Amino acid sequence: MKVTVDQDKCVASGQCVVAAMEVFDQRDEDGIVVLLTPEPPAGQAEDVRHAAAVCPALAIEIQD
């Protein structure tokens, strides 16, 4: 699984962090998403999919 994020689209809702803390973080200055793990292990795949589904800004893309 490959993950990409679009920081221009992100609205800093932090829902991705709640869903998958090992994969996503937020910048201190403005809460914009930071991708920690572009290729998360299989065990985290479901959480990452959930993060993409709840991201209100559609800022997370997943490639299998």
Next chain:
Amino acid sequence: MTSTVNPVDERAARAPEFPMARAAGCPFDPPPGLRNMQREGPLAKVRLWDGSTPWLVTGYADQRALLGDPRVSADINRSGYPRQAPMPPGGTGVSFILKDDPEHARLRRMVTAPFAIKRVEAMRPGVQKIVDDLIDELLAGPNPVDLVEAFALPVPSLVICQLLGVPYADHDFFQENSKVIINRNVTPEQRSTAHGNLIGYLDDLMGEKIAHPVDDLLSGLAGRVTAGELARDEAAQMGVLLLIAGHETTANMIALGTLALFEHPDQLALLRETDDPKRISSAVEELLRYLHITHSGRRRVAMADIEIGGEVIRAGEGLILANDIANRDPDVFAEPDRLDLRRDARRHVAFGFGVHQCLGQPLARMELQVVYNTLYRRIPTLRPATELERIPFKHDGSVYGVYELPVTW
């Protein structure tokens, strides 16, 4: 010549009034009229207070698609925007929630940092202390008591005042004015006066923060004003928005949520018995889904023709995305009318969706987790002190809830 009736016009002519009434004795369910519309198809027409007939979108998937669609505008000044109430004479400043990107994003990003998950988590012990202290006071005070006044409103008010840097001692003043602003039935003049009062108050406060900045959100905005990145009136406007949004919504979730739990004792027992953060967070999501207190819908206007389920929304037509009924969409949530704290309800749209999704949702979630995990465990015998029929509901507000909730223990 044969006369042809445009089917869209014909539909507009028999469009039902919106907002719709809930069924008597059914305070937690969306109006039956919305439910019927959801069954009938993805789009319907409704008639608003000013005679306009925007589209009403009821389905979960369609709402999410439209809220994420760049062809859809949140700009209240665009013609066709379905307004909730008349604009005050002369208008008022418009906050970023009623603007489009890039202006919306520019302003929103100035206030997102304090709502990042780690920052919100760092506030949790402080919120726990606020909740515990208020429960101590509640237990030491009169019994029965109105839970709204004694607990539901003070919790989020104290939290947002701390976060913004607003003196809590002024809460009577800004709560009175907020109440007027979110009431759909006041005159435009009354709303304008209340808004002016709050703007004046925030502007004074902004002056103080510019002169003596400390570590709070308003001082952060004051810094932007000093740096020339933000106009002072925009800063005051943002302060008003955050102050109102920060306490009204969460307060209603606390009181209405408690009432819903009283009506579902088996579910209340689940919260009383657990302190597992996962279970509590699921419970919060389910209460958000089930109660959908923002019951006037997300309002938008189409900027291009958009096709939905074989029908075309034309550029310039208004849209109301009724998120309350989307949260009860049977295609997404099994047995949607059942309050079930064990279900996975995280996909609900109680905070909206798209770039305008509620800015304060991480804070609201955390506050609700602390409240629902503490209140019923510390006062296990907490129960209503009156019958459901006697409880006054906020049918006239843009945020749904109860005006009063007498409780005893």
